[in-house]
Amino acid sequence: MFETTSINKKNITQQKLVRIGLGTMTGILILPVALILGTLIYKGAPMISFEFLFTGPTKGMTAGGIFPALLGTVLLVLVALLASVPLGVAAAIYLSEYAPDNWFTRSINLAIINLAGVPSIVHALFGVGAFVIFFGFGTSILAASLTLAIMTLPVVIVATRESLQAVPMSFREACWNMGATRWQTIRRVVLPNAVTGILTGVILEVSRTAGETAPIMFTGAAFFLPLLPQGVLDQTMALSLHLFVVSTQVPNMPEQLPFGVALVLISMVLLMNSLSIALRMYLRGKKKW
Amino acid sequence: MNNTTGSQDAGLAIHTEKLNLWYGTFQALFDVDLKIKQGIITSMIGPSGCGKSTFLRSVNRINERLGYVRITGAIDVMGENIYAPGVELVQVRKQIGMVFQRPNPLPISIRENVLFGHRIHNAATKTSKSEADDIVEGALKTVLLWDKVKDRLDTKATGLSLEEQQKLCIARLLPVKPGVLLMDEPCSALDPKGTEAVEELIWELRGQYTILIVTHNMAQARRASEECIFMLMGKVVEHSDTGKMFVTPENKETSDYIEGRYG
Ligand SMILES: Nc1ncnc2c1ncn2[C@@H]1O[C@H](COP(=O)(O)OP(=O)(O)OP(=O)(O)O)[C@@H](O)[C@H]1O
Ligand SMILES: [Mg+2]
Numbered sequence: 001m002f003e004t005t006s007i008n009k010k011n012i013t014q015q016k017l018v019r020i021g022l023g024t025m026t027g028i029l030i031l032p033v034a035l036i037l038g039t040l041i042y043k044g045a046p047m048i049s050f051e052f053l054f055t056g057p058t059k060g061m062t063a064g065g066i067f068p069a070l071l072g073t074v075l076l077v078l079v080a081l082l083a084s085v086p087l088g089v090a091a092a093i094y095l096s097e098y099a100p101d102n103w104f105t106r107s108i109n110l111a112i113i114n115l116a117g118v119p120s121i122v123h124a125l126f127g128v129g130a131f132v133i134f135f136g137f138g139t140s141i142l143a144a145s146l147t148l149a150i151m152t153l154p155v156v157i158v159a160t161r162e163s164l165q166a167v168p169m170s171f172r173e174a175c176w177n178m179g180a181t182r183w184q185t186i187r188r189v190v191l192p193n194a195v196t197g198i199l200t201g202v203i204l205e206v207s208r209t210a211g212e213t214a215p216i217m218f219t220g221a222a223f224f225l226p227l228l229p230q231g232v233l234d235q236t237m238a239l240s241l242h243l244f245v246v247s248t249q250v251p252n253m254p255e256q257l258p259f260g261v262a263l264v265l266i267s268m269v270l271l272m273n274s275l276s277i278a279l280r281m282y283l284r285g286k287k288k289w
Numbered sequence: 290m291n292n293t294t295g296s297q298d299a300g301l302a303i304h305t306e307k308l309n310l311w312y313g314t315f316q317a318l319f320d321v322d323l324k325i326k327q328g329i330i331t332s333m334i335g336p337s338g339c340g341k342s343t344f345l346r347s348v349n350r351i352n353e354r355l356g357y358v359r360i361t362g363a364i365d366v367m368g369e370n371i372y373a374p375g376v377e378l379v380q381v382r383k384q385i386g387m388v389f390q391r392p393n394p395l396p397i398s399i400r401e402n403v404l405f406g407h408r409i410h411n412a413a414t415k416t417s418k419s420e421a422d423d424i425v426e427g428a429l430k431t432v433l434l435w436d437k438v439k440d441r442l443d444t445k446a447t448g449l450s451l452e453e454q455q456k457l458c459i460a461r462l463l464p465v466k467p468g469v470l471l472m473d474e475p476c477s478a479l480d481p482k483g484t485e486a487v488e489e490l491i492w493e494l495r496g497q498y499t500i501l502i503v504t505h506n507m508a509q510a511r512r513a514s515e516e517c518i519f520m521l522m523g524k525v526v527e528h529s530d531t532g533k534m535f536v537t538p539e540n541k542e543t544s545d546y547i548e549g550r551y552g
Binding site: 180 | 349351356379380382383385386387389391393394395396405406409410412458461462465
């Protein structure tokens with residue numbers, strides 16, 4: 001009674017075909033990623049050196065390092081975080097812990113999700129109009145970072161809201177029943193349990209912010225600057241834009257250099273992403289409820 | 290609903306008059322009039338969905354969180370209208386502790402769980418270590434948990450067994466000094482041994498606190514309470530001495546339910 005029957009055989013062949021088909025699809029998907037990474041490392045790795053990371057470009061950018069761009073990206077990301085994290089976390093706390101569940105709140109949530117889908121070039125134009133011109137920051141780190149902040153705000157809000165909502169309702173009820181106010185409950189119980197999730201969101205934001213080009217191109221990033229920025233109202237170089245410039249805008253560029261820049265940029269992003277994944281795994285392992 | 294029940298009877302812990310409650314358009318409580326005496330254990334029984342939890346949740350005003358809940362009528366606790374305009378929600382909740390069906394200790398240490406209520410209500414003053422130790426020891430002793438956990442007070446409360454967690458959930462209410470303890474099926478997540486232990490504890494607390502306990506366990510209601518309330522479809526059918534209700538119930542619905550002819 002346990003032998004294969006003909007129907008059984010058909011199922012088994014089908015099973016095999018499906019498995020092979022799906023596997024091939026996955027392979028096709030992985031291939032470009034592997035190729036990109038492989039090429040980058042193969043061609044870019046020889047470029048990487050202390051000199052490359054910590055000196056400025058020379059000879060019309062065809063030689064020297066990328067320090068101003070690296071520093072610029074770090075600055076842009078930091079200032080963007082300073083603006084978007086407090087704002088985003090506060091908004092998420094309000095939306096998840098205070099706002100009544102009605103059509104108004106729901107439409108705000110919908111708007112936030114849609115904001116995440118707005119193309120970055122549109123954010124760039126908004127940044128030019130709002131921060132460069134209207135607020136008069138000029139093309140500057142401040143204007144560029146604020147543009148990046150607006151663009152990544154939805155990521156922070158959604159990640160924060162999700163990690164807040166992952167904290168069981170019963171914890172809140174326990175606190176309220178002992179007479180804790182909403183704020184006491186949030187500060188003592190909800191936030192401490194949500195903080196790793198919030199951090200994950202923030203790191204994802206960082207990695208996205210670091211790679212963006214369009215939003216900073218018109219608002220604060222420059223092709224080339226002889227000096228490092230002295231304050232947030234100065235322009236800066238940035239890795240993403242620098243990559244664009246050295247790959248397409250400069251004649252007689254040594255072939256390896258753009259690969260080196262790309263490798264540094266992608267390493268930053270990958271590092272951030274792995275950090276966020278590691279954090280999430282750590283969080284999952286630690287969770288007791 | 291700013292009207293009081295009118296009576297200032299000091300012997301009553303919870304006194305409701307014409308309490309009606311709606312979830313949106315669905316009416317869950319109908320003209321509930323109850324006088325629950327101070328210092329005794331009152332049990333509340335009735336089939337699933339008859340509004341027992343709803344009643345408990347309106348007594349500590351936790352239902353209001355849902356925007357679509359509407360309440361009319363009056364609820365007095367210890368002779369004071371808890372829905373009066375000047376009433377501070379925090380004070381109401383302090384006075385009325387609640388224990389849930391699923392034990393819900395906070396994901397912090399056992400010690401901090403017990404101290405949580407005390408800390409939030411004394412945030413301005415610093416509690417000395419010895420004072421805190423006394424509070425923890427006192428509360429845990431009251432719930433018969435001290436001997437079991439005294440050597441691991443700094444471990445996470447979520448690692449305790451369900452029975453111990455439920456006892457801890459009762460213990461952490463005590464430092465806030467509530468007058469009334471509401472318990473919503475406090476034993477239903479526990480095994481028979483745990484149930485027995487928690488029941489024993491509830492009986493120990495009798496006299497010091499007014500206890501209103503919801504249960505689906507007839508034997509428990511009979512064993513562990515002095516008065517009993519039977520609810521059906523959002524209405525109070527019968528409220529009398531437990532002994533009397535289980536021997537000579539006044540209503541046919543009550544006897545049907547007690548004898549197991551309802552779900
Ligand atoms: N948050 C809510 N929103 C809408 N309806 C609700 C809500 N909570 C309870 N109800 C409804 O109100 C009625 C009473 O519910 P309640 O939870 O008070 O019953 P219960 O007597 O505690 O039942 P159980 O014994 O199953 O716990 C039920 O019909 C239920 O569907
Ligand atoms: Mg219930």
